[in-house]
Amino acid sequence: MALSNIVPLLNAPRAAAAPAADMTYHGGPVIANVEIVAVYWGSFWQQQATLISQLEGYFNYIVTSSFLDMLAEYSTPTQTIGEGTFNSSVTVTTSEPGGGSGTVSDAQIQTALQQWTQDGTIPAVNANTLYFVFLPQNVTSTLNGSSSCQQYCGYHSSAGSIYYALMPYSDCSGCTQGSELDTLTVISSHELAESITDPSWPSGSGTGWFDDNTGNEIGDVCVGNTTQLGNYTIQQVWSQKQNACASAPA
Numbered sequence: 001m002a003l004s005n006i007v008p009l010l011n012a013p014r015a016a017a018a019p020a021a022d023m024t025y026h027g028g029p030v031i032a033n034v035e036i037v038a039v040y041w042g043s044f045w046q047q048q049a050t051l052i053s054q055l056e057g058y059f060n061y062i063v064t065s066s067f068l069d070m071l072a073e074y075s076t077p078t079q080t081i082g083e084g085t086f087n088s089s090v091t092v093t094t095s096e097p098g099g100g101s102g103t104v105s106d107a108q109i110q111t112a113l114q115q116w117t118q119d120g121t122i123p124a125v126n127a128n129t130l131y132f133v134f135l136p137q138n139v140t141s142t143l144n145g146s147s148s149c150q151q152y153c154g155y156h157s158s159a160g161s162i163y164y165a166l167m168p169y170s171d172c173s174g175c176t177q178g179s180e181l182d183t184l185t186v187i188s189s190h191e192l193a194e195s196i197t198d199p200s201w202p203s204g205s206g207t208g209w210f211d212d213n214t215g216n217e218i219g220d221v222c223v224g225n226t227t228q229l230g231n232y233t234i235q236q237v238w239s240q241k242q243n244a245c246a247s248a249p250a
């Protein structure tokens, strides 16, 4: 079964129509009211004020959008999924991802997040926190033997109680969706929805919502189904209720 916590290459051949999916709940936590912290790692980001501010606009918009409202159908017996908030953007320039080697592993991402939450570099974690870690241009992310731009365009995971999504700077042929902003909003909408509905990836499988037949989470079924949401281009995700890829409640 393919890893379902990744956003696969967006510009690769795939079946024309999204297959029907059957999402079921597996007893673990979801994120009820997501609180997004955007972390821009590396001095590269000091020159990217415009993109950071555009992404801030996007995050502020999507957390109270129809896209979030739709995810209420993935509430659990103990948690109700509702709208969220955007907490802050933090640019970290005290170190470079992968020590400036040009490659950063998932283990290094986890170590960095644990350190930053402990030393106050980024806001402390609570049950709703979701960290989006953005990498500089020309830095490759690696995960379980796979690489960004070769096998995936982003992924989400967890490190203990820390939920995070990893966002490579995806200006490569396998991932680009036009502008870098559009590329990042398409990929991050997929990761946002999956992080909310299946945040825990303790050892290669989730504990929230996914399809037992395929391992797919709600974003995986709908890769390639982009749509306009407000001023932003996003990816639709699977609505079990509507039995379709969607970006708003029925």
Ligand SMILES: [Zn+2]
Pocket (backbone or CB within 6 Å): 004, 005, 006, 007, 190, 194, 217, 219, 220
């Ligand atoms: Zn996915």
